Amino acid sequence: MAQPMTQRLDRIDLLRASAMLWMTAYHFCFDLNFFRLIREDFYRDPFWTWQRTAIVSLFLFTAGLSQAVAVHQGQIWARFWRRWLQVAGAALLVTAGSLLVFPGSFIYFGVLHGIAVMLIVVRLTAGWGAWLWLLGTLAIGLKWAAPSIMVAWPALEVFNTPWLNWLGVISRKPVTEDYVPLLPWLGVMWWGVAAGRWALRNHPQWLGNDAPARGVNKALVLMGRWSLSYYLLHQPVLMGLIWLGMQLT
Numbered sequence: 001m002a003q004p005m006t007q008r009l010d011r012i013d014l015l016r017a018s019a020m021l022w023m024t025a026y027h028f029c030f031d032l033n034f035f036r037l038i039r040e041d042f043y044r045d046p047f048w049t050w051q052r053t054a055i056v057s058l059f060l061f062t063a064g065l066s067q068a069v070a071v072h073q074g075q076i077w078a079r080f081w082r083r084w085l086q087v088a089g090a091a092l093l094v095t096a097g098s099l100l101v102f103p104g105s106f107i108y109f110g111v112l113h114g115i116a117v118m119l120i121v122v123r124l125t126a127g128w129g130a131w132l133w134l135l136g137t138l139a140i141g142l143k144w145a146a147p148s149i150m151v152a153w154p155a156l157e158v159f160n161t162p163w164l165n166w167l168g169v170i171s172r173k174p175v176t177e178d179y180v181p182l183l184p185w186l187g188v189m190w191w192g193v194a195a196g197r198w199a200l201r202n203h204p205q206w207l208g209n210d211a212p213a214r215g216v217n218k219a220l221v222l223m224g225r226w227s228l229s230y231y232l233l234h235q236p237v238l239m240g241l242i243w244l245g246m247q248l249t
Contacts, residue, residue: 010217011208012065013224019058020223024234026051031238035246056111056180057188063115064122064192065199069207071126072200080123088116090232094178097236102177109166110178112231117166117182118189125190132194139187146183147171 026048032038042048070080091112098107107113125132150156150171159169168183199206223230 008221008225009069009208010221011206012062012069013221014208014217015058015065016062016224016227017220019055019062020227020230020234022051022058023055023231024238026055027235028238028242031235031242034239035242037242037246056185059111060115060118060185060188061192061195063119064189064194065196065207067119067122067126067189068193068196068200071123072197080119084116084119086228087112087119090228091116093232098177105175105177107176107178108162109181110176111180113166114180114182114185115189118186121182121186122189122193126193126197129197130194132190132197136187136190136194139182139190140184143168143184143187 029038029040029048030042033040033042040048042052091110094107094110094112098105098110125135128135146159146169150159150169156169157171158164159167160172160174162174165174166181168181168185170181173179196207
């Protein structure tokens with residue numbers, strides 16, 4: 001039996017590319033700070049922490065949009081699992097790399113780890129319609145309510161341990177360079193799925209089309225389509241270039 005063909009919609013790739021460019025600029029500044037060329041507090045300064053939140057939100061929202069399109073176009077589970085294995089494998093590479101660079105704060109549940117788990121959840125729930133808006137709101141709201149809930153029920157402190165803090169029901173943020181737990185971020189991806197399903201029914205042109213892009217848009221669409229490879233490579237390249245520049249000055 002022939003497999004359903006899936007088409008990439010250019011505006012989703014453009015949106016993803018925008019997040020990638022913003023991420024690159026953010027990480028370039030982070031790396032300058034890592035090499036002590038600038039002095040910034042990326043862990044507490046709202047100027048940087050809110051940028052990180054916005055970048056991750058944009059990535060996860062576009063991931064939700066993409067899943068809505070994939071389900072709408074009849075993507076089979078075999079194709080889904082092939083892509084999922086790529087994401088999960090990349091997440092393991094990030095963990096291994098961060099162990100070398102940040103042994104005391106390595107990444108064990110960062111954005112790729114979170115996406116790998118969330119993709120399965122949103123795939124299973126993509127047909128829940130408008131309920132996804134409510135579920136997304138609850139997932140985001142529970143993140144803010146968790147500290148108070150844990151004060152009321154101290155036994156829930158177990159969720160702060162590394163074995164369970166990937167769920168996001170925490171009152172203390174773990175020491176790690178990248179932390180993207182299910183709560184609240186699953187809510188953002190659910191909103192992306194809900195928005196994508198709504199747009200496909202009412203305004204499919206908002207998501208673009210599969211017509212060949214031109215000029216700058218062509219480059220950005222290509223970047224958006226190779227987002228996983230770009231994500232894995234951009235930090236080693238940036239850090240290598242900065243280190244090289246330091247050796248030449």
